[in-house]
Amino acid sequence: MRVTNQESDNLYADMILKVLGAKSRGDGSFAGGVAAVRDVMRELGVPAAGYAAVDGSGLARDSKLSAAAIVALLEAMDRHPLGPVYKDSLAIGGRDGTLRKRFREPQVAGRVHAKTGSLDGVSALSGYVDSVSGEPFAFATLVNSEKGDRRRETRTGSSASWPGSRRDEWESRSRRRARPRRRHRGRPARG
Amino acid sequence: MKLESTVKVVARGPAGITARLDGDTLSVGGTVVSGSSSATSLVSLEGARLFGAVALAAFAERGLSAAQGFRMPQNGEVAGRAVLVKL
Numbered sequence: 001m002r003v004t005n006q007e008s009d010n011l012y013a014d015m016i017l018k019v020l021g022a023k024s025r026g027d028g029s030f031a032g033g034v035a036a037v038r039d040v041m042r043e044l045g046v047p048a049a050g051y052a053a054v055d056g057s058g059l060a061r062d063s064k065l066s067a068a069a070i071v072a073l074l075e076a077m078d079r080h081p082l083g084p085v086y087k088d089s090l091a092i093g094g095r096d097g098t099l100r101k102r103f104r105e106p107q108v109a110g111r112v113h114a115k116t117g118s119l120d121g122v123s124a125l126s127g128y129v130d131s132v133s134g135e136p137f138a139f140a141t142l143v144n145s146e147k148g149d150r151r152r153e154t155r156t157g158s159s160a161s162w163p164g165s166r167r168d169e170w171e172s173r174s175r176r177r178a179r180p181r182r183r184h185r186g187r188p189a190r191g
Numbered sequence: 192m193k194l195e196s197t198v199k200v201v202a203r204g205p206a207g208i209t210a211r212l213d214g215d216t217l218s219v220g221g222t223v224v225s226g227s228s229s230a231t232s233l234v235s236l237e238g239a240r241l242f243g244a245v246a247l248a249a250f251a252e253r254g255l256s257a258a259q260g261f262r263m264p265q266n267g268e269v270a271g272r273a274v275l276v277k278l
Contacts, residue, residue, distance in 0.1 A: 067274040
């Protein structure tokens, strides 16, 4: 889980989904895994209307999550006995994983536990953040920058690059700008 | 509520932001066309224009004034949605 969530490894995510299906339903397929996820989401009280899943990584165009559904899941996991394990699996701002080089400022470092979601034209970040006064929050920010200019993109913090990682598909693509750009219209987030 | 007033500042931006505050939940959505946003000054985004600034502004209101690390185009059109909930 830590590799999947901290480094955003899509292969791991898809395989975990299939293992879930195999373990809980005796069906180690994407469909079996998705059915298992639906069971868990129902138990956690996440409205079924807020998500649609067909794979584990979220790379499939038909895998979708609303910000409200993500936050509902985060809230439920915050109350869950395994909540601390789940939170610990997320990247920590300024410390490790996909957020190692983001949220590095002293006031913020270590306060954000979150999962990135990146595709060409899509940037998402969801997780937990503690305010300076110690108040805990769950948040989900999904941005579709369909017409944005990636070459002039600003990240408020250092730019992160993880060679070999699958997590930031668009980053490597933006460096190969000569290629035609893949479009993901109407797709809110990647898992 | 202070959080709500922050959202209203952002809503004066170029286009199409909707924001709803329900208890401790802030929901924002819509489209921001490139332009200035007072919210950015709250989080020192150095002139970046972003729908996500709404969420960051909410963080700022909650005492996370240096919350940084969100990606954003410096121009162009950005659409999205953000939810922030106090646990």
